[in-house]
Amino acid sequence: MPKNPALARLPGFRDFPPEDLAVRSHIFRAWREACRRYGFQEYDGPPLEPLDLYTEKSGEEIVGQLYAFRDRGGRHVALRPEMTPSLARILAERAQALPKPIRWFSIPQLFRYERQQRGRLREHFQWNADIVGEAGVGADAEVVALAVDALRILGLGPQDFRVRVSHRQLVSALLLGSGVAPDKLPVAFGVVDKLERESRQRSLDRLRQECGLGVSEAEAVLQLFESSDLERAAEVHGEDPEVAGALADLRSLRQVLDEMGMGPFVEFDLRIVRGLAYYTGMVFELFDRKGELRAVCGGGRYDRLLELVGGEPLPAVGFGMGDVVLGELLAERNLIPSYRRAVDLFVAAVSEAQRELLHRIVAAQRAAGKSVVYPLRHQPLRRQLATAAAEGAERAVLLGPGEVERGVAKVRDMATGREVEVPLQALLAGKGGDGDGNA
């Protein structure tokens, strides 16, 4: 803690000293590598946006947690709590000119003033990936596969996580077909969303009291949503064309993912609702297999969002994956590479007389792409070698008067202690730093 507590880091925010930044970079690298393999292009938007961008279409939960204020020009502004409205705004200006489908991703830092609890943060980095301009199941499958592949790149397998897939229109049709009145649908979705956290009895009561169902109707709804496959939905409601259409879509989705080898990761689960109001079709969440953590990732199809910012209607499907829960999952599975400092070369001079030579070799080796450190002021050789070890140098170039006179330097392998002599000419030409005396 700084001595002046008024200068302390704000609660819910993180510093990233190098050892923590390395973890963040490890995760970002996997996200970007997955996007590269899937042909997604990176974009970004401003972290500060007009407040209206969020109040017009975000869920109430988000609006109540905004970092909102008036800027010096009197504008109502907010730190971005989610990326999709910015994406919608950016695409509203340019989507018409872009070939479809648009495959874009971003890694914004997002901000929400949540009540402080269990180490919950007020900022996180969230990988957003979206396919815009393609309404079919092929795009749904592609974004689910992308999310899965990023985690595979990080070393996670089907024993570590699963994707739970549902479908907004399917759930709507099933609820309506079970006797829920259209005006009770939002409440019924709320009950479905809480099925895993509330007791069965409480859910039954709510379906009866808040959604107007009879005892047997409420029981039938619960059985439908407790089923881990879609067979029961097909049996009971399969003749409803809405249900049949959505089921066909989900089966196609499953088939594509099976063909891509993603089958072991994917489950259907009609209890997945997603908090945000804007999803219109397939929705999914990605959880650790043990079910101990919050969702690692959530997304789905949202075909109407772009209209809300004045853009042309464009189908879209995508997801957001945060760095915090993912980091917890990786840590639990020992999949975070241990942090160690590393440079290619440490260049040491026995006396001040070799200082000019040292500077010339350092510059030459760096120009050749090596990472090089050296003592910024003269020190005894023993001290320099200790620093070389602390910096994680792979090799040390030792400039001693005897060798320099003969036109060579010792290059020491810091792991084995083995030393070879390398001509100064090679070192000054940016070579020989890997201990190859003939380089």
Added chain:
Amino acid sequence: MPKNPALARLPGFRDFPPEDLAVRSHIFRAWREACRRYGFQEYDGPPLEPLDLYTEKSGEEIVGQLYAFRDRGGRHVALRPEMTPSLARILAERAQALPKPIRWFSIPQLFRYERQQRGRLREHFQWNADIVGEAGVGADAEVVALAVDALRILGLGPQDFRVRVSHRQLVSALLLGSGVAPDKLPVAFGVVDKLERESRQRSLDRLRQECGLGVSEAEAVLQLFESSDLERAAEVHGEDPEVAGALADLRSLRQVLDEMGMGPFVEFDLRIVRGLAYYTGMVFELFDRKGELRAVCGGGRYDRLLELVGGEPLPAVGFGMGDVVLGELLAERNLIPSYRRAVDLFVAAVSEAQRELLHRIVAAQRAAGKSVVYPLRHQPLRRQLATAAAEGAERAVLLGPGEVERGVAKVRDMATGREVEVPLQALLAGKGGDGDGNA
């Protein structure tokens, strides 16, 4: 523009669609590559900090331009306008435990509510690099060399930019030795800072009226600061130990940079002052050689900053380099790589019958590290090939019924149109995507 202007991007903020993000990434990559070669480690801090972190020690200019507000918990907070106070806070907690010197860098986005003019922005990304815990000239030289090398990695040479170096203590001693009273030093620094922008007569007048100098004293000061080398300072004031010490430091700095091959980039120029109040020794700014743009980079030695946040006294030297002016310089020199979309493979199926095979090949090639796109719904082959070209695919895998029956697929080089047959087994094993039929 979105149809609803209330949703438009805030003035002074940038969107980064892929073609613009590619430029940003190009610059960030060069910054990170230079840091890698110099053994610097990346860190980051929160973009939102306690307001006091800036009001306590930043220049007045910054405080008047803060994005400051009260959060939902009543805290006075601000979007970070500069990185150094966060660095000081982070180091105050942990510098004692770290081996010195500490070589850290960061690429934060910074925010200032500047009056809108000439396309000036209210946010930019600024590369910050600092060496902490080493008071000698060696560290000064190292950060200047780092800044120069990043620009060299981007393709800029001595014909494109120069580093102008000065020294706070030297300028103080010269002004005091020229007859400026200690309490007039800040005003005199202000005159020096404006020498290049104000007329010679105006500067003379100010030195006389605001700094209390006589005619000949004022003239002598101007001649001192108009000189492009340090010879005149040495001649006239060389016996002042403060002057002699600072001159010796600057000569050592120059020598190290010469030995590193940076000589052609470096000039001494006592008119470089730096706006911020906290510099204590060497200061520098990096400008385009034509002098048409604002400073690309500025920095220097600031040995007292860490004390201000309650840390141990630690010498420090560093700089900040923004992405905006640098981007203008690169654009002017045609050093921004032209943007083009590119993927390794496009996989096309002649009919729906090859769809399963297509999905399996796509997954296998991606697992092998290739970037692969394919039509998310079935399309005529001609349309698919047009998409492959638009995506910048290097090769296209064509799955036709005849070839598939024979266990092969055509792989077309999209640039030459040349086609080879590759066994499906190879493609399904993640090989053969580079058109090597025997892979």
